[in-house]
Every structure is written in structure tokens, then in C-alpha cells.
Amino acid sequence: MIEVRVFATLRQGRDKVTMLSPEGIACAGDILDRMRIPREEVSILLINGFHQKPETPVKDGDIVALFPPVGGG
């Protein structure tokens, strides 16, 4: 399974942690599609603690963390 943790406003309407079957998931972008998260709503995308791009491959056992853009002042 792939563990997906979402933070801040990405939790609106979603669980803090979602376990996804790796079937049909090749890269981090596939996870965003599966969870219906638009690309522009993700600022930090961590795979096993390292910032990566949506094109980066993911595999069974990975932990993915998603943070939305924070931009106010």
C-alpha cells in the first residue's frame, strides 16, 4: 500500500491519512488524480521525506505527503 498524508487545507473533505493500493499508480501525479487534488493545489510533494515532482515514480510501501501553497502575509 501507499500511505498518503495530506496537510492543512488539503484535509477539507479528505482524511488525514489515506492508504492507496499501488495498482494503477505509477507516479505521484497518479495519486493526485486518484484523490482528485488539482496540481496547482499542491506546493510541497514529499516522497519518503524528499520533495519530488508529480512525474516521480512511486511504489508499494512509499509514504507521500502533500502540502498546499501558503502565500499570505
Add this chain to the structure above:
Amino acid sequence: MNPRYERNIPALTEAECGILRGKRVLVVGCGGLGGHLIDMLARIGIGALRVVDGDVFEPSNLNRQLLSEVPLLRVRKAKAAAARISRINPEVAVEAEDSFLTNENVHRLLLACDAVLDGLDNIESRKMLAAACAQAEIPYIYGAVNGWVAQAAISMPGDHLIETLYPEGATLKNKSVLSFTPALCAAMQVSLCVKLLIGRPVEAGTIYYFDLLNQEFESIPMT
């Protein structure tokens, strides 16, 4: 030593206090983040502050902006910031620029600065400022808030941290900011700035993320 700085010691050494008095810092934005940044920088004893904002105080600022007060509604933010710095610490040399950051003024504003503190409220201006800092080889102390969430980091020239954080098309969900969120973010930014200026160890390129609603605090290496 000057009694004003007695309580800086021994958390800072007298020599470190002296180093801070020899530094010039640019604060871009005198609103939610900027008000707290300016206050902390003046009190700790940064020698020179250049503060920039082209806006005036509005009623919607009163929930969080330290410099905003009912008697100051419609007053220029840069002017109010300069006046507050002088009231807090007259030893600080203040330059106030009553204009928004533009491609035309950004390079002039960076001249002779040792560090830049981000008190901005939008992605486009942050990208402009970060790019200018990289070109001028000046450290950029990033901070941003939304609702209950704050994040801060040191971006060093060439690390492309801001471009990485805000990919093309990145959007902000809403403009909500609570009173305590910019205070926390500014405290983190100023502590990072002070350490950088006095040569203490810092981790550049790491995002310090604070979610005050869920008590979640993360250090995220980005570069």
C-alpha cells in the same frame, strides 16, 4: 553596554550584538508579517532597517497587523512602520519606501542590504523578490501564512526555493489569517535572520512548517 540590550545577553554575546548593529535589513511589506518583523528587528538592535509598503491601513487589517490601530486607518503603512521603529529604538537608522515592490525599484531597494525579510502577501511579488535577491546574492528569509498555518525558510542565492514552492499556476485557497499566525511566522523568520547575520549555524533550504490548528510542526528539506 547600552542597557537597552542587557537582556540580549547571554543568549547573544556582546560581540554578536555589535555585529547586528552593523547590519542593514530590508523588510518588504509592513502588514501582517511585516509589522511583527519590524518590531522584533528594531528591538533586538539591527542597525539599519529599510521598510517598504505602498498601502494604507484598512479596517480588515486590524485582526492581525501589529502596526494597525483605529487611529491609523488610512495612514500609509511605510510611514507608520518608520514612526514605530523610531519610538521603539531611535538608534535604528530607518529608510521608508512608500511604494509597492516592482521590477523597477526592487534592485535599488536591495542595495547595501545584508538580508531581506519577506513580509509579502502574494506569490508573484515573492518570485520577483527572490529572483532579485539571487541576482544580488543576498539571503532571502521567506515567510508565508494562511489561516492557522505558517511556514518560513532561508533561501540562499541559487537554491530556487521559491520557484520550487510555487510552481506555475499555484493558487491560494483563501486570504484568511488569524492574529497569532503571522506573529509565529515572523518570530521564526527573525530568529533565522539573526542567526544568519551573526554566523550561527542555520539550515538554508529547509521549510519550517507550523499548523497551529492540529499542533503539527515539520522541518522539510527542499533543496
